[in-house]
Amino acid sequence: MERNERGVTPQGEDFSAWYNELVVKAQLVDRGPAKGTMVIRPYGYRLWELIQADLDRRIKDTGHENAYFPLLIPESYLRREADHVEGFAPELAVVTHAGGKELEEPLIVRPTSETIIGEMMAKWISSHRDLPLLLNQWANVVRWELRPRMFLRTTEFLWQEGHTAHTDETDAMRETMLALDIYTQVARDIAAIPVLPGEKTPGERFAGAARTFTIEGMMRDGKALQAGTSHYMGTNFAKAFDIRYTSGAGRLELCHTTSWGMSTRMIGGVIMTHGDDKGLVLPPRLAPHQVVIIPIGRGDQGEQTRTAAHELAARLKSATVRCHVDDRAQLSPGFRFNDWELRGVPIRLELGPRDLQSGTAVMAKRLGDEPKQNIPLSSAPTLIPNILEDFQTFLLTRATRFRDTHTTPTDTWPHFTEAVSTGWALALHCGKPTCENDIKTTTAATPRCIPLEAPPETGRCIHCDEPSAYGKRVIFGRAY
Amino acid sequence: MERNERGVTPQGEDFSAWYNELVVKAQLVDRGPAKGTMVIRPYGYRLWELIQADLDRRIKDTGHENAYFPLLIPESYLRREADHVEGFAPELAVVTHAGGKELEEPLIVRPTSETIIGEMMAKWISSHRDLPLLLNQWANVVRWELRPRMFLRTTEFLWQEGHTAHTDETDAMRETMLALDIYTQVARDIAAIPVLPGEKTPGERFAGAARTFTIEGMMRDGKALQAGTSHYMGTNFAKAFDIRYTSGAGRLELCHTTSWGMSTRMIGGVIMTHGDDKGLVLPPRLAPHQVVIIPIGRGDQGEQTRTAAHELAARLKSATVRCHVDDRAQLSPGFRFNDWELRGVPIRLELGPRDLQSGTAVMAKRLGDEPKQNIPLSSAPTLIPNILEDFQTFLLTRATRFRDTHTTPTDTWPHFTEAVSTGWALALHCGKPTCENDIKTTTAATPRCIPLEAPPETGRCIHCDEPSAYGKRVIFGRAY
């Protein structure tokens, strides 16, 4: 009975219901009062902090500096880059009144910061010696969302946005790919999501970009999730904001700029890549609690196991394991087991009076394919870090296998439609936006990316039979 | 000539000009396009990150969890607490249009989050077992500012806001004082600002609070800066948002709540507590670069000192010293010396060809009272951490001495007006808001706080001669 109340709809029955119920029941988020906004609860925010810490370190290690730019952007700034304003206009939130008065010029709550950062770059850059200028900002952004979905599409979300300026295309493209590579690593190493890096087709580019790159992950319903993007802007924003430098030869030149972002959307990716019918499955490197210890027993015995649980927790913490003791005596052991299963804790240690007597704890891993094991209390701090590492590796391997078995090279239209109904299709495409649109209308699938690494291949478009573009197969799939 | 271009107006000539010039020339901030907003540049943002890291650790160590609540708050939420909306109404920025339409209910860009967090607390709390609920959020807030001042009063600023709920007044007051104590420690230990903790008089309370506590620092112009506040809300917000719990005895009770915040304003406090006519003076624990090494020499010799500088930097970094090599060969040594002096780096190491030959570097401390010293390259990594610690201690001692010599117990009105024109007055006061107002109108001084620690004393009000309130002397001063 406790179980049912906390349980979630099985994935196979309704993946969408599974997700929507889980994010709330696992106490990751709650709905905010304004349309499409979310409250990120401590358990969900801790996931974000752990992603942040890893990503921030990599951003700094590659020479970028954090800064902070204003939330409120004059409307006129957005208009300076035509594609940019066209792309974002439908999603903008506008401040028209402030300080008790109507503003002369409305202010936009930033949907992204290319414009305001472009304006400042123009001010800060004068010589080639000021380049490259490598900036990053951790911030909230607002994009009005009509069909919100917690973490995946919310009116407000948290992200980092990198913004850099360079002397030429070569250097800016090197930066664009560096950022994409950082995202690929964070997704794989930390979130255990085997993302595929690739380039977006022109129809899927960021508003104002010359080239857009993406990392795409496959969720357990076969859909794709864009988990991070990196854009080469060419000189589009440099022209709009007059970002120029004097070269070594004394000539005034336009900068080439980039921008790249990863957001709280990643958390949605973690949930949908690893979760199962019992709830979340968290990769150890992202788990707020890597181990939960549950002392069992009543009265004096309960007191003893409780004390032992806290002692063990202290020893695990010294071994840099993130550990939590759930000693809520008012809840049954079974309820507590299910609760942490739902919340995706990689390892559960049960500590009852008899375990304590034999100097062991009962270890249950979150993916209970193996039977429970007894683990000696004395050696737990040396054993557990390795078990966690194995668990992390296993999740990446399992997700890679899932992705690969759900990715199908297709050369016929019926095969294509079948492939994108359960996963991804690898197909040749003509590259025409109208053809992309036709495919989308018929199958709900879009070109996710032109993979960076793929064998050269040419032929006929999967849909219209025109000669193929890109020189390789494109990944098509339905997407979040 | 280089010097003059980078230099700032002396403090004694115009403190305000000194500050405004310095924050821009030291590359801490730049003006944002929307009224009163600021761009925090990497050097300034790094200061914030270092404050954040220390404060966040203390907040977590005391059992609080980070979460994130939406930026946009329905206008009706603010109206639910009468004092709260009255206090904030003149400063609000209002989103009236979003997603291309006029909103049915305008949304406020959060000026602070008591209301939206109160709404969620009501949802999350049901039993006494859910208490205390200890939350913190790192966020941006917007308060429309008519007379902006970088870091000190800006339309948007960054802060953390703690929000907690408790079963009763005792527990909530313990929390209120715990937060104040954390702020006192951060200010003293990290920023070397000897703040005075105390309670605000009723006229200076936070809008909606039952009691407000503050830490007040003295700036080098004798003015006070409120560097952090902690509020006991009583049951005001619990009533407005229906935050209730079932007690052990089964009765439905109102929660007692607190909130507390420290912001980017702290950076302004650091600048005005320690800075001098040459520029910033940064406490080592907050300095982005604790040591800057400047290699000197041209051609081959320049190459040698440059290599040696980077070697030394690597060794200092291993000794956990934050170290930067300024090898901008196109700039003269003198220019670079002045630049880092302006930017407040605690220790400068000059490394010329002759120094290198003798295995030493020339060390200049930012407060150049002592002559430059030679420091052996071999032992630098062991010596410098101690020198930095001494520098940190010295700054706190110097600031404490300054504060104490500019704080005067006063018992006559002429003496009072003289004291508050150059620093703080310790005076008895009747406690009446009208009398506070009269004092403010005449002298520009306000009651900064009733110090927590002060000997008991009663007598007559410094201004109106009525019997004194509070049982001790109150600190009066002009303030930022």
Ligand SMILES: [Zn+2]
């Ligand atoms: Zn086609």
Ligand SMILES: [Zn+2]
């Ligand atoms: Zn009086």
